[in-house]
């Protein structure tokens with residue numbers, strides 16, 4: 407069953423077409439990778455799906471809901487979470503607090519909505535307990551216990567990437583977008599990250615759409631791959647077929 411369906415998506419920046427008529431469909435429960443050289447338009451697709459950019463043309467349907475025109479927080483409420491190419495965390499806050507921020511969209515007893523109603527404080531305390539429990543489970547799952555109370559700015563790079571993944575999980579998404587989850591990691595960290603990604607799909611039944619440069623990892627972990635170049639889709643298919651595709655080889659080898 408299709409969970410995300412992108413149809414004829416186009417967007418330009420100052421006359422430069424970042425995406426030209428891109429269509430793709432992602433099946434529920436799969437790991438789907440987008441590959442392509444720098445500037446191909448990979449991050450732009452993520453920004454369109456999450457409401458950061460508004461495409462000039464095309465449609466993005468997530469579980470039959472049209473996402474074009476939705477704001478980023480609405481995309482999150484619909485069940486889409488993401489990590490960023492460059493880590494986006496509050497560096498002075500602890501791992502725990504960064505993950506709790508991921509719970510924000512699930513919080514009902516906010517100060518503004520509830521502080522004037524009798525019984526608000528105890529209700530809010532109960533709710534906070536529940537959110538902490540959920541976050542503790544994610545910390546345990548990603549084996550981040552040792553980093554729980556440390557400001558994330560003081561953590562090593564690979565751990566910060568994992569905290570960002572944890573924050574996205576705290577949203578409890580149905581679809582998780584990962585923009586270069588292993589960028590800047592060494593081989594061992596990359597392998598670990600791929601295990602987490604597989605586990606997230608298997609244990610939480612979250613569909614994963616990711617942008618990744620390491621071809622070995624992409625081929626190893628993906629059910630489906632789409633190759634993009636200069637904002638144009640080259641091919642979508644099984645990893646082994648995409649890898650062999652002449653236009654993909656050309657784009658990667660830079661043949662003239």
Ligand SMILES: Nc1ncnc2c1ncn2[C@@H]1O[C@H](COP(=O)(O)OP(=O)(O)O)[C@@H](O)[C@H]1O
Nearest residue numbers: 419422424442443444445446447448449450451
């Ligand atoms: N906000 C923006 N303003 C201007 N140009 C942009 C913007 N976002 C993306 N682009 C351009 O769109 C193209 C695709 O960018 P991007 O999606 O980031 O590529 P990728 O993630 O595949 O490396 C690039 O030429 C980039 O410069």
Ligand SMILES: [Mg+2]
Nearest residue numbers: 448449450491
């Ligand atoms: Mg990018």
